Amino acid sequence: MKLTRRQQEIYDILRDNLDHFDQPPTYDELCRLLGLSSRGSLHKHIQALIQAGLLEPMEGLQRGIRLVESVEVEEGIPFLGRIAAGRPIEAISQAALMKVPDEMLTGKSCYVLQVTGDSMIDEGIFDGDYVVIEQRDSADNGDIVVALVNNEEATLKKIKQQSDRVILYPANASMAAMVYKPEEIQVQGVLTGLLRCYR
Amino acid sequence: MKLTRRQQEIYDILRDNLDHFDQPPTYDELCRLLGLSSRGSLHKHIQALIQAGLLEPMEGLQRGIRLVESVEVEEGIPFLGRIAAGRPIEAISQAALMKVPDEMLTGKSCYVLQVTGDSMIDEGIFDGDYVVIEQRDSADNGDIVVALVNNEEATLKKIKQQSDRVILYPANASMAAMVYKPEEIQVQGVLTGLLRCYR
DNA sequence: TTGATTTGTTCTCCAGTTGTTCTCTATTCT
DNA sequence: AGAATAGAGAACAACTGGAGAACAAATCAA
The missing domain is CATH 2.10.109.10 (Umud Fragment, subunit A)
Incomplete structure (x- = not known):
């Protein structure tokens, strides 16, 4: 799945700032970080990233936005x-x-x-x-x-x-x-x- | 499929500058880089390169101009x-x-x-x-x-x-x-x- | 337990950007 | 002259990204 520019940007920011959060960030926190004022807008991007397999699905829980562990393709x-x-x-x-x-x-x-x-x-x-x-x-x-x-x-x-x-x-x-x-x-x-x- | 001079030139520039973009370039960005003032002109060249299989087709999406990934990550x-x-x-x-x-x-x-x-x-x-x-x-x-x-x-x-x-x-x-x-x-x-x- | 708050989701609406499609012109080569 | 190549510019539809309201479920506080 190909990402749009904004999706890519958000994913990068998410990765880069992973250490700065001690908890997975909520929509509101991430909105603040991105300068967005609408959770709804962010939601579309997050959904796309979940579709792309880069973020964990929420599954009805409220526990913040989590990256999926990168599946290392160790060869040998x-x-x-x-x-x-x-x-x-x-x-x-x-x-x-x-x-x-x-x-x-x-x-x-x-x-x-x-x-x-x-x-x-x-x-x-x-x-x-x-x-x-x-x-x-x-x-x-x-x-x-x-x-x-x-x-x-x-x-x-x-x-x-x-x-x-x-x-x-x-x-x-x-x-x-x-x-x-x-x-x-x-x-x-x-x-x-x-x-x-x-x- | 053979490329015209300009097409080859644009493709080369595209490859060379791939690292300088953090996102795939849009038509406007590429026009600026090439010194063109018309997106329409660039469009013809891009279409030719897509035909040649060197660039990804747009498929109605707006995600910038992307080189086709040589999927073969042949190692060795x-x-x-x-x-x-x-x-x-x-x-x-x-x-x-x-x-x-x-x-x-x-x-x-x-x-x-x-x-x-x-x-x-x-x-x-x-x-x-x-x-x-x-x-x-x-x-x-x-x-x-x-x-x-x-x-x-x-x-x-x-x-x-x-x-x-x-x-x-x-x-x-x-x-x-x-x-x-x-x-x-x-x-x-x-x-x-x-x-x-x-x- | 109950009520308040937070959180993720869904929806509609909107503006700017982006890719596309035209037409028209200039240049070069055969 | 005619064909091929290149570019300018206008007009257009679709895509993208965002705002904000409303909602339900999860979470928290008392």
């Missing part, structure tokens, strides 16, 4: 924390959002983890890199997955699932593959992207 | 093309925009290239990876840079600048470093981020 996917072989995912307290290229997103639910350790170094995933993970509970053989081992350790490894066992391969010549029973391993997600920041 | 930085050692940057025809984490941006002008070849494999930069580059014409020793060699080849290498020579180190045990005269090398940008898409 959540950065959940660190993943290190041998420990649960170390969750970060406040989930920051991280913008990632659309190419890394799959349409399904994705999140970002920071990798700790060198277990995937031969795949070009270094200590401190960020990985984009698609949330899933199954994977194809050869996928790099976030796997939960025995319900307590989370790890990033290449997976090979056989009927009677599951093998997790690190990508590091100096580390050995680990073999588990299928019920010991729970796939939590599949690697879809890698991010690294220099400096 | 431009993906410019491929970089391979030994060739100029292979530019892509239409510059796509790629969203990247804020952490990879420096506040200065940045762009994305796709890496071809394995010359940086030991740094975890693989064939097909995307690199985020900050546009710069100088670098610190040890930085990974996009360097233009002899004004014709572009390459991604680690740089070491000495008073009498410049050395470009690949990060690949099977490749040798190259030594150049300072005037042969032109730094085009510095690596600030890495992106890799799986699948």
